[in-house]
Amino acid sequence: MTVPSDPPLPNSKKTVQLGHGSGGILMHRLLEQLILPALDNEALRQGHDSAVLKLPGEPNARLAFTTDSYVVKPRFFPGGDIGTLAVNGTVNDLAMAGARPLWLSAGLILEEGLPMDELERVLASVKKAAAAAGVDVVTGDTKVVDRGHGDGLYINTSGIGIIEYDLAISPQSIQPGDVILLSGDIGSHGICILAEREKLDFETTIKSDTAALHRSVLAMIEAGLPLHCLRDLTRGGLASALKELTLASKLSAEIRECDIPVELQVKGACELLGLDPLYVANEGRMIVILPKDAVKPALEILSKFPDTAHSRAIGAIGAGNSGQVALKSTLGTLRVVEMLPGEQLPRIC
Amino acid sequence: MKYLDEYRDAETVRHLSEAIASAVTQPWVLMEVCGGQTHAIVRYGLDSLLPPELTIIHGPGCPVCVTPTPIIDKAIALARRPEIILCSFGDMLRVPGTQGDLFLAKSEGGDVRSVYSPMDALALAKESPDREVVFFAVGFETTAPANAMAVYQAKAQGIANFSILCSHVLVPPAIEALMTSPGNTVQAFLAAGHVCAVMGCDEYQPIAAKYRVPIVVTGFEPVDILQGILLCVRQLEEERFEVENQYSRSVRDQGNEAAQNLIQQVFQVIPREWRGLGEIPASGLGLAPEFAAFDAEKKFEFDKPTSEDDERCLSGLVLQGRLQPDKCPHFGKDCTPENPLGATMVSNEGACAAYYRYRTRSLS
Numbered sequence: 001m002t003v004p005s006d007p008p009l010p011n012s013k014k015t016v017q018l019g020h021g022s023g024g025i026l027m028h029r030l031l032e033q034l035i036l037p038a039l040d041n042e043a044l045r046q047g048h049d050s051a052v053l054k055l056p057g058e059p060n061a062r063l064a065f066t067t068d069s070y071v072v073k074p075r076f077f078p079g080g081d082i083g084t085l086a087v088n089g090t091v092n093d094l095a096m097a098g099a100r101p102l103w104l105s106a107g108l109i110l111e112e113g114l115p116m117d118e119l120e121r122v123l124a125s126v127k128k129a130a131a132a133a134g135v136d137v138v139t140g141d142t143k144v145v146d147r148g149h150g151d152g153l154y155i156n157t158s159g160i161g162i163i164e165y166d167l168a169i170s171p172q173s174i175q176p177g178d179v180i181l182l183s184g185d186i187g188s189h190g191i192c193i194l195a196e197r198e199k200l201d202f203e204t205t206i207k208s209d210t211a212a213l214h215r216s217v218l219a220m221i222e223a224g225l226p227l228h229c230l231r232d233l234t235r236g237g238l239a240s241a242l243k244e245l246t247l248a249s250k251l252s253a254e255i256r257e258c259d260i261p262v263e264l265q266v267k268g269a270c271e272l273l274g275l276d277p278l279y280v281a282n283e284g285r286m287i288v289i290l291p292k293d294a295v296k297p298a299l300e301i302l303s304k305f306p307d308t309a310h311s312r313a314i315g316a317i318g319a320g321n322s323g324q325v326a327l328k329s330t331l332g333t334l335r336v337v338e339m340l341p342g343e344q345l346p347r348i349c
Numbered sequence: 350m351k352y353l354d355e356y357r358d359a360e361t362v363r364h365l366s367e368a369i370a371s372a373v374t375q376p377w378v379l380m381e382v383c384g385g386q387t388h389a390i391v392r393y394g395l396d397s398l399l400p401p402e403l404t405i406i407h408g409p410g411c412p413v414c415v416t417p418t419p420i421i422d423k424a425i426a427l428a429r430r431p432e433i434i435l436c437s438f439g440d441m442l443r444v445p446g447t448q449g450d451l452f453l454a455k456s457e458g459g460d461v462r463s464v465y466s467p468m469d470a471l472a473l474a475k476e477s478p479d480r481e482v483v484f485f486a487v488g489f490e491t492t493a494p495a496n497a498m499a500v501y502q503a504k505a506q507g508i509a510n511f512s513i514l515c516s517h518v519l520v521p522p523a524i525e526a527l528m529t530s531p532g533n534t535v536q537a538f539l540a541a542g543h544v545c546a547v548m549g550c551d552e553y554q555p556i557a558a559k560y561r562v563p564i565v566v567t568g569f570e571p572v573d574i575l576q577g578i579l580l581c582v583r584q585l586e587e588e589r590f591e592v593e594n595q596y597s598r599s600v601r602d603q604g605n606e607a608a609q610n611l612i613q614q615v616f617q618v619i620p621r622e623w624r625g626l627g628e629i630p631a632s633g634l635g636l637a638p639e640f641a642a643f644d645a646e647k648k649f650e651f652d653k654p655t656s657e658d659d660e661r662c663l664s665g666l667v668l669q670g671r672l673q674p675d676k677c678p679h680f681g682k683d684c685t686p687e688n689p690l691g692a693t694m695v696s697n698e699g700a701c702a703a704y705y706r707y708r709t710r711s712l713s
Contacts, residue, residue: 015456025687198465271353273465331362331571333394335707341687342452345439345463 019342023236023281026342028244047248048170049232050097052163064099066090067158075122075153077196079189079207082155083125085283088212090159091133092232095214096286098169098221099161101133106140106157111150122153133212135159161214165221171248173228176319179295180253181288183216183308184209185261186238190280191269200273204265211284211307219301220288227298229289232282236340239278239325241287243339247323254326255315255337278327278337279344289317356570365575366398372582376402378534379581380527380670382520383489383541384411384698385569391703393571399578406534406670407703409523409626410541412488413440413696414668417622419654420516421446424485426651427514428459433649434477436470437485439463443686444695445659467499467513474503474511483645486513491543493517493634494608497615500636500643512645515635518621520544521552522632527669528560535670537581539567539574542596547612549604553592561590568596615640624692625665664691667700674704681705 019026036044043051050064070086080088087104094101106126110119130137137157189208194200213232220227229249231241238260246253262270262277270277284307290298295313302311325337355361381387387407390396396405409415425446428435435451442451442463455461460480464470467484474482486496496513503511520541527533540553545566553564563584567577577595584591594600612634621633636644661679666672674680674693684690686702693699 015453017452017456019452019687029687200465329393330357331359331393331395331398333397335392335394338706341685342443345442 017342021235022340022343023234023240024340024342028339046170048097049093050099050159050161052097062163064094064097064161064163065158066093066097067156068093069154069156071151071154072193073151074193074196075118077192077208078205079192080210080283081122081125082153083122084129084210086155086157087126087129087133087135088210089234089283090157091135091212091214092284092286094159094161095212095217096169096230096232097161097163098165098167098217098227098230099163099214100218101135101159101161101214103138103160104130104135104157105159106137106155108140108142109150109154109156110142110144111152112144112147114152119153122155129212133214167221167227169227169230171229171245174245174249174251174289174317175228175291176251176317177292178228178289178317179292179313180242180255180315180317181290181295181298181302181311182238182260182314183213183286183288183302184284184310185263185266186233186282186285187262187266187270187277187280189283190237191266193281194273195269200269204269206263206265206269209282209284213284213286213307216302216305216308217286219305220298223297223301225290225294225298225301227288227290227294230286232286234283235281237277237279237281238285238287239276239337240339242325243323243337245287245289246317246325249317250321250323252318252320252322252324252326253315254318254328256328258330259312259314261310261312275344279340353570356568356572358572361572362398362575365572365579369403369575369579369582370400372579372586373400373402374586376404377536377582377585378404378406379537379539379578380406380408380535381539381567381574382408382410382524383539383544383569384414384696384700385543386539386541386567386574387411387700388698388703389569389571389574391700391707394707395571395574398575403578403582405578406673407667407700408527408538408670409623409668410489410520411693411696411698411700412492412518413444414664414692414699415518415623415625416441416444416487416516416692417624418446419622420514421450422448422654423646423651424514425449425451425454427483427645427649428454428461429457430649433481433483434460434462434473435483435485436462436464436467436473438465438487440696440698441485441487443689444692445689447654467496468502471499471503471508471511474508475506478510481510481512484511484513485516487516489518489520489541489544490547490612491541493612493616494547494605497611500615500640501611503643504640509642512643512648513636514645516621517616517634518623519618519632519634521556522629523623523626524553524556524564525560526626526629526632528556528562530669532671535562537563537585538565539577539581540564542566542568542573542600545594545596545600545604547605547608550592550594550600550602551604557590557592563590564592566592566594566596566600568599623668625668659690662691664693664701667693674701675708677701
């Protein structure tokens with residue numbers, strides 16, 4: 001994937017900064033300029049949420065393989081905890097390749113002094129989320145680091161899933177005229193975490209949207225719908241996900257603000273803090289890109305699953321190789337949607 | 350959302366846009382002073398709803414953008430000292446100083462924290478008696494009362510390990526500086542609603558009269574801004590030069606007197622250097638002598654400022670409304686939000702950043 005305007009990492013950024021992990025331009029630069037060249041291979045170059053791999057000697061069997069690390073602060077929040085995220089996030093990465101998730105690993109990095117009952121709670125959440133998603137945690141690892149060197153608890157999970165259908169679900173399959181579906185309202189996870197972490201002085205009942213999305217995806221695939229691309233919305237939000245896809249597919253997209261649901265409390269919190277919900281993190285939302293004539297049956301299927309019940313069409317893919325994402329505002333005006341450099345910064349006033 | 354959705358209503362916006370078109374008979378140049386308004390205009394594409402006779406130029410009202418480099422360098426120097434916790438509003442963290450920004454200082458080990466209120470920084474000072482807590486107090490009159498309150502409380506509660514690095518600026522002197530600058534083209538101003546919620550409208554009366562320039566105190570939503578523009582246009586067309594209040598749901602003529610009293614108690618008016626504009630007399634706030642103990646510039650020693658802004662940066666022209674951001678030769682090339690040459694490309698409210706974010710390429 002190519003990120004717009006491409007100067008080298010400047011001298012002033014010789015150290016890793018938080019923005020390099022934000023899902024924005026800085027992170028993509030780090031990937032393109034340092035990580036991908038260092039580790040280059042064909043599977044890695046797919047640039048997808050999961051690597052899609054063929055088994056040697058079994059040309060018809062394809063596996064999806066992915067990994068993700070979870071460092072969320074606070075570890076417990078309304079709607080879930082770090083254990084829930086560690087399962088659902090990795091399950092979703094597999095689902096975005098159209099895979100049926102089967103097995104997960106769990107690597108625990110524990111900081112000396114972490115209360116044992118917190119670890120128990122997190123493990124109970126891992127178990128519960130894995131059971132709900134129908135996956136097993138089949139291998140793991142535990143390391144303990146000195147006090148002050150680990151922020152309590154980090155989890156890495158890797159996942160393996162099997163791809164049972166002959167669809168090429170990837171940004172390269174996106175076609176002009178395809179429709180973009182969004183699986184629900186955006187921004188709840190990010191605002192829930194922010195409100196908890198920063199102890200913001202307003203009361204909300206916002207819950208994280210964390211959810212495993214593979215059943216909805218598999219139901220669409222099993223119904224024979226020709227899915228072109230899937231992407232779960234994580235760091236960087238809807239805006240960054242769409243921008244990644246238009247850049248990777250060398251197409252453009254136009255979305256309609258009036259069709260993008262944002263829960264009232266999330267909207268209110270964003271207004272107060274000067275944040276744009278388009279860039280706020282999600283953990284249980286995805287976009288589905290598919291041909292126009294598959295939209296109706298897809299929405300019917302998505303509506304049957306609680307976590308995707310409020311799916312709707314939010315826009316379409318356009319021709320031209322601009323990589324541009326445009327947003328039609330509620331006023332009917334157009335503006336471009338860019339990837340943020342790093343983290344979204346709350347504004348002064 | 351109550352109190353908000355009605356000010357973003359598409360139908361009302363359409364009516365206002367038609368009313369503006371029918372009120373205009375000749376070319377006019379308007380400036381919105383406040384960065385929050387710049388952001389809203391570009392984000393909602395409001396300028397595309399205006400008749401071609403109207404030119405909207407973006408003013409110097411983004412506090413992040415006008416904070417001069419030597420102050421940013423001081424903040425970075427403070428952040429690098431091990432005994433100091435430097436607290437700042439989030440959007441100051443990426444503003445480039447002479448060498449790097451506060452994010453870089455943080456990644457190199459500096460204790461830099463993004464806070465939502467100066468009172469959070471004061472609470473942190475209370476909790477951390479063995480550290481020095483410095484709050485980076487920037488902003489216009491809007492943020493001055495809360496910053497004044499933090500210092501006032503620090504003194505009242507005897508919290509000696511708290512101080513502020515102060516770079517407060519004031520709107521009316523900036524308007525006067527623009528009106529008296531050679532080559533000024535601005536014929537009417539949208540004044541910043543939040544600033545006036547604190548300070549009131551009265552201090553703009555002499556400016557409107559002296560320079561024969563309509564000043565309309567305006568809010569931040571699409572309907573507010575278009576109403577503000579309509580009021581400006583009507584004044585210009587009728588050759589009236591008055592202060593009008595579009596934002597009366599938040600702004601009283603006399604402003605918020607309690608907030609003003611606090612500002613007067615804690616701060617004094619001083620000359621201030623504006624990034625891109627140079628020094629403007631009586632255009633800033635510094636701590637009053639009785640609060641000098643909370644002034645980080647007096648409390649800590651600093652190296653002499655070493656160098657100037659990046660000479661390629663034309664943000665001074667942008668801040669004066671003389672250069673449209675996307676007409677700058679560096680825009681989107683060697684100046685982008687992740688590698689900004691100047692502060693107008695950094696802040697959410699900076700005109701260059703707003704153009705980059707919302708209209709990198711022209712949309713048909």
